[in-house]
Amino acid sequence: MNCWVVIPIKAPEWCKTRLAPVLGDRERRKLVADMLAQTVSAAQSIVGLQRVLLLGPSRHDLPGDIPLLPDAGQGLNVALEGARNAAIGAGVRRLLIVSADLPLIKADDVAALLNLPGESVAIAPDHAGTGTNAVSLPLPSAAKFAFHYGDGSFAAHRAEAGRLGLPFLSLRRRGLELDVDRPEELAFWRQSQAH
Template identity: 30%
Template sequence: MNLWAIVPVKPLHQGKSRLAGMLSVEEREALNFSLLWHSLEVLSSVELISRVLVVSKDPKVLATAREYHAVTLHSEDDRLNLNLDLQKADFMAKWQGAQEILVLPADLPLITAWDVYQLIQKAQKPKAMVIAPDRNRDGTNGLLFNPAEGSRYSFGPGSFERHLAFAKKNGYRVEVYESETFALDLDTPEDLSLLYEKDPNFFQKFAKPIRRNV
């Protein structure tokens, strides 16, 4: 098995803009960096993952990824088109031998290596697509294609249903991975408050500068 994990990351100063009324630019940047660090820590400890590929326009993000021996891809798209970046990263991974591809957004503060391992296990028998929805079953917080050939991405509002429709149309066996840890991504003030309820230590370990505002 040659499984690659692709992590798309917005520039640190641009991510989590919907938290602007709650956090300053500097605090959002600190939060985004903490989430990136957490994602790389988790993925680097999952033995089933052969390589991690980080795609971003942010030099600090790419430099941090290389510290974890990740492959990096600099996004040249000024429109910040997530799905276009993912297709480019997908092509690069396949060109370097990827047989399976996992896409993991870098804003999942509760995931652990065990969670990722459990998701991967659901795709052991091809042809499979495993999808982890967000807590509203609207967005996609984890997506794995086995085999990688034929993979397509449609992230954004309503992506859960779009990914399901694509998989069914193209003959993938669909596995939905329901997980509280995968379900919580950080986009809104409500998400941030939920994180503080579930794991207040997150702010002490990873994002101490923003703890006073939650």
């Protein structure tokens, strides 16, 4: 299947600032780089090197052969619309948007986002069930899908699939649920790694 996995990522100095109370700048950048590398590796093992693209201003020291989509600095939702439009222009049939901060993501999580029936939209919620950690869109059917990242994004994305008349699936998987944004999530992840 002709697909793209797009991984949005901020500039290094703006990543994970909510972790500043518990991590210094160097530790924070290493954590971001490690989680991004994990996500890229999981995706590349399923879709190949050239179908995994970063969306943002920096590759975070990842190899230069990873395509980098531009971010005009108008916010994540606008940047994702640009990525969606670029994917449609490239003839992509399924577009995956996967968060860069999923330390438990594995190749089979990416495969689950791809192996969907027909024109289904799938959303992988965060552990609280309110945020969105991954989106899988059929193209061109979802060409008008509006992104709603921010508070309550899971419900907003589910409603968007309904607005377009596309079947919706909630994809709850351990590797897609835990995103590390806040100190308590970092502590939970570290504790789970210790067992």
